Amino acid sequence: PSNKKLLILPGDGIGPEVVREVRRVIDWMDRRRAVTFEIDEGLVGGSAIDVEGTPCSDATVAKAKSADAVLFGSVGGPKWDSLPFEQRPELGILRLRKDLGLFANLRPALVMDPLVDASSLKPDIVRGVDIMVVRESTGGVYFGEPRGVETLPDGKRRGFDTDVYHEDEIARVARVAFDLARKRRGKVTSVEKANVMQSGRLWRAVVGEIHKAEYADVQLENMYADNCAMQLCSRPKQFDVILGNNLFGDVLSDLAAALTGSLGMLPSATLGAVDPTTGKRHALYEPIHGSAPDIAGKGIANPLAQILSFAMLLRWSFGMEEDAALVEQAVGKVLAGGLRTADIMQPGMARVGTTVMGEAVVREL
Amino acid sequence: PSNKKLLILPGDGIGPEVVREVRRVIDWMDRRRAVTFEIDEGLVGGSAIDVEGTPCSDATVAKAKSADAVLFGSVGGPKWDSLPFEQRPELGILRLRKDLGLFANLRPALVMDPLVDASSLKPDIVRGVDIMVVRESTGGVYFGEPRGVETLPDGKRRGFDTDVYHEDEIARVARVAFDLARKRRGKVTSVEKANVMQSGRLWRAVVGEIHKAEYADVQLENMYADNCAMQLCSRPKQFDVILGNNLFGDVLSDLAAALTGSLGMLPSATLGAVDPTTGKRHALYEPIHGSAPDIAGKGIANPLAQILSFAMLLRWSFGMEEDAALVEQAVGKVLAGGLRTADIMQPGMARVGTTVMGEAVVREL
Numbered sequence A, B: 001p002s003n004k005k006l007l008i009l010p011g012d013g014i015g016p017e018v019v020r021e022v023r024r025v026i027d028w029m030d031r032r033r034a035v036t037f038e039i040d041e042g043l044v045g046g047s048a049i050d051v052e053g054t055p056c057s058d059a060t061v062a063k064a065k066s067a068d069a070v071l072f073g074s075v076g077g078p079k080w081d082s083l084p085f086e087q088r089p090e091l092g093i094l095r096l097r098k099d100l101g102l103f104a105n106l107r108p109a110l111v112m113d114p115l116v117d118a119s120s121l122k123p124d125i126v127r128g129v130d131i132m133v134v135r136e137s138t139g140g141v142y143f144g145e146p147r148g149v150e151t152l153p154d155g156k157r158r159g160f161d162t163d164v165y166h167e168d169e170i171a172r173v174a175r176v177a178f179d180l181a182r183k184r185r186g187k188v189t190s191v192e193k194a195n196v197m198q199s200g201r202l203w204r205a206v207v208g209e210i211h212k213a214e215y216a217d218v219q220l221e222n223m224y225a226d227n228c229a230m231q232l233c234s235r236p237k238q239f240d241v242i243l244g245n246n247l248f249g250d251v252l253s254d255l256a257a258a259l260t261g262s263l264g265m266l267p268s269a270t271l272g273a274v275d276p277t278t279g280k281r282h283a284l285y286e287p288i289h290g291s292a293p294d295i296a297g298k299g300i301a302n303p304l305a306q307i308l309s310f311a312m313l314l315r316w317s318f319g320m321e322e323d324a325a326l327v328e329q330a331v332g333k334v335l336a337g338g339l340r341t342a343d344i345m346q347p348g349m350a351r352v353g354t355t356v357m358g359e360a361v362v363r364e365l
């Protein structure tokens, strides 16, 4: 039985277009590297609502559970904006995270040298930025109960959510962050609002305990979320690994991504726990960018984040370090050669569409 | 009876130093403009804990309630970091916001022309940025119940907070944002995570209803908080007024402030409801920056945010538009003249300390 069972979920908007370019890379690997993937495909998000009546069917969850890795595109779009809360396309990704126990969302924000000028920040501020945001992704206010919008006796409405963390949830994601820091530059910045939130107070306490007991060799810094947003904008190079809960991780990882100026370049991985008997873990890989409905279907989307998500998948889920590096180097060469999609276009470069970019990566391979 | 009853709460860290420079401005006004303020002073934050055993005593709250306006410095510092959650210095400002009903926190992020280069962003990205963040400041996760850290039967801990909004709380702060937009460039960007939070869903619905019923002439845009963080970093000029709940408002206003590159320049106002009989409203004015314990006592802190907070106070609470403008112009002239405190220092400028900067403003007056 293959240990390379791959489920591909292209999703909505530009998802299918950019996933198509990954297929090119897979075809190349089939031919040249003699690796065979067992590939299945499924629907998720709005396109799943249209066909299956739900943003992520039980069948899709089952497929994802039996796969060794999931390659995810993106979900959402104006077509489904007026659906009731319980039926929105976003539930597709939320359900996958929850049902597969994908609690550690890894979001690198890397400024590649040829793209320094794409940033809205000054070159000397962003050159060399290499941040890994570790976001908790199955807990907190995203899933906490009770939650709802209720109508009071006088007819007025009240909306409420619960931001809740169990200490084990904090500990396991903190370990992921500390482990990563050890392989990187040895520093974790843990972010919360321990000055106003009780879950933040527990967050800070537990991260401190894990640090002291298991990772005293790593540098730990605690930072309030508002200050972290500020520091990311003014002095991003101070960060190595940033650790945050589901909500702060969401906002701060997007900010970290934005400051690279090349959102269309950024992959992410969401990992579950390692199964002690098989040594395997569930994992899902997706670009940081969304479904970008405004440019969907125009053939101009940048496929590199999706291709780099696939490289992450090769490395983390299939242990194919060499192949992952090959793909990443090919992307680097294509950029060095001057090709740019619209989102990262700079004067003097050659503007190309999705397909030409994908083909160029395969050519470099 | 004077209608210029002013309560000054210098607080901790650099608070007392920068408030001292406002005193200079007040002295000048006493002498030259023949306005007399009835001034009271009080303790808040860590310094109140040290003397009165609590970060904001009942007596201080009573003084604040009877004042026409409160000028606030800043609170907090390492000395009080290990105090229990219920006794932290931050409770000083939180209690004042809550007990005085100061629900609308107005945080301008303005890039002044002489300071364009102080930003970490490229000059063409930030030149002309003029954003007003309206943050709800008496509700949401800052005060929602239930909240706490509990120990489960197995000895493990669980921390939880409640993010809750009543529709009237959303409506009143939305009106403040729409009113401001009318006097500015006519656009409100309302920020939430309506795609994952129930309180966010209600937030979007209520803001939409108020817009339709009362402010159809203003442009309303809804934006997810993660996307807003991104957009602030990459294209800040698209924003006029940003409206957010207590937590998103906290993080996004700090980010907006950071991108100006001159945090030491930014004032803020927090306003209560207008009393229908007296026409008055409680109001507190404070700089965006914190107590900066690392530079406290060194005489190098920038007093301009505190001075500009006082100008805001003159305008909003005392209706002294002309005097407010005089103070703001004096600050502009001092900057144009080349004086800079360390935080906004640029090549070719003259570096000065807190007192010299304060005196220079009075000289320009």
Ligand SMILES: CC(C)[C@H](C(=O)O)[C@@H](O)C(=O)O
Pocket: A090, A093, A094, A250, B195, B196, B226
């Ligand atoms: C699609 C949405 C539910 C999601 C989130 O808020 O987690 C997105 O912003 C993300 O970061 O993946």
Ligand SMILES: CC(C)[C@H](C(=O)O)[C@@H](O)C(=O)O
Pocket: A195, A196, A226, B090, B093, B094, B250
């Ligand atoms: C001091 C602290 C409680 C406060 C907050 O989180 O509101 C601060 O960050 C602010 O923005 O005024």
